[in-house]
Amino acid sequence: MKKRRSLFAELKEGMDALRAERAVQSQSLGKDNPHIGSSFDDFLVEDGRLEEATATALDRIRRLKR
Known part of the structure; x- marks a missing residue:
């Protein structure tokens, strides 16, 4: 049971980091690319x-x- 919880926590942290990275990328892309709607x-x-x-x-x- 401990392995499942730690794996879930690790997965959640990774997803949170990925979302934060994508947010930064989308902000910079939106400023530089006039074709993004x-x-x-x-x-x-x-x-x-x-x-x-x-x-x-x-x-x-x-x-x-x-």
């Missing part, structure tokens, strides 16, 4: 499909966990 989430909101896409993704995750 809004996010995919923004597109789904404009299209009125964000809730549907989120629900579908959550259903798929639940099925994979079984």
Whole structure:
């Protein structure tokens, strides 16, 4: 049980570090590249499909966990 918890903690720390790195990269890319637009989430909101896409993704995750 200890190995599973430590592995989970290590994975979480790695994901947090990756997210922080991507945030820094996206900020610098947005300033330098005029061709980068809004996010995919923004597109789904404009299209009125964000809730549907989120629900579908959550259903798929639940099925994979079984």
